Structures are given as C-alpha cells and as structure tokens.
Amino acid sequence: MITEIGAFMHKGAGLELMNELHGDKDILGIFVEAGRTEDLFAYREFGSASENDIVTILVENRHATKIFDLICSKIGLDKPQRGMVFQMPLHKQPK
C-alpha cells in the first residue's frame, strides 16, 4: 500500500525539501506546488494571505513514519510558524 504525505510550508522551503529528498530510495514521488495560505503564517505578503509551498510525497506504508518524522524535523515543527505535515492513506494504486 502507498500513502501520501503532504506538507504546507514557507515559500522556497518546498523546493529545498524536494532537492534534499529526491534521491531517497524510499520515496516513490515528490511534487511541489506554490500557493497562498491564510492561517499558517503570521507574516502575510498579500494582506490576508502569505505565500507557501505544498509538498506531496508518495511513499510505501512501511516507510511512512520514517519519512513523516524526517519531514517534521526538516521543517522544524518544534518552532511556531513553520507549517503543517499530514498523512493520508491512498486506497487504490496502479499495479
């Protein structure tokens, strides 16, 4: 089974994370999107919103916890205003 790990983080951090993790053998795929967020960060470039990166990582279930914790530590979630990481099961996958 494959699971999806998503992460909301500061603009620019997503690309850095992708460059660090793209060589990891346990990661099946990693994608970065750019967007805006209203609640994650106090500094807001656009009045009510701030720029952020959304990283999506696909991993096998058995590696999920390791990768999840790795992302948490890379983002630095022990400090405020760093973002959010979440894990979501994928029920169907191509053979």
Place this chain on the structure above:
Amino acid sequence: MADRQITYLTDALIITCIVQASHADTVVKAAQNVGAQGATVTYARGTGVRERMGLMGVTIDEQKEMVRIIVSEEQADRVFEAMYLAGELDKPGMGIMFMNKLDRIATYIPDEVLAEADKPKAKPKPKKRKTATRRPIKKAKK
C-alpha cells in the same frame, strides 16, 4: 536535538475544493464563518465539464483554484456544507469538492497546550440513581 518530540494529531480530515479562478475567497470565507481556521489555496487548470457543456462551456473559466482545508472530525460536515453552498457547487461547471480522512497531522503545538492535554481528566461523578422506595400499602377500610 534529542529533546525534540513530534506530537501526532488524529481525527482530522482534509477538504479539497476545486472552483473557478477568483471563487476561492468566497469559499474560504464561508468555511471560516463556520469555524475553520483558514485555508491553503493553489492555482490549477481544469478540463472535462467545460468541453462537455458545448457552447455553454465558454462561460466556465479554465483556470481553477484549489482550496485545501484541514478540519477536525466534529466540524468537517459543517465546513463541507458551508463551502458547497458558498461555491454554488450544485450548479453545473462550478466545481467539485471531496473530503479525505487523515491518518495523522503534525504541527507546532505550544507547550502549555500539551501540558493541558497531558493532565489526567477528572472522572465525572456518577449520577445518583433514584432508587425505588417501597411504601407500605395501607389496606382499604371496609
């Protein structure tokens, strides 16, 4: 580094809503009005309904905005409904939305909040049951 700990949060869902460009703010405001903290919005390009609608399809914007909101299980249905109505998703070509259950979430949680959560909860006092009292039955005088 050794003292760093990750606290996993559970019982949460992610709501994803895809609407036409510039409609995201309306949807996000509606979600915030019913208790959502905020949202993350990205830009995308959509296809499908636009082509199937024929000539009417030109009225639908190809540019889309994708709204993602993480909510707790208790508020999920309420936020979902508010977003659906605000985005007018009951009309053709307006967009689509879906909800996924999350296994876990991690984010910064202040120490005082963690300490409060770790406190053992006081057991609620058991309610006194009304016990049936037996009264002697007076015999009716003949």
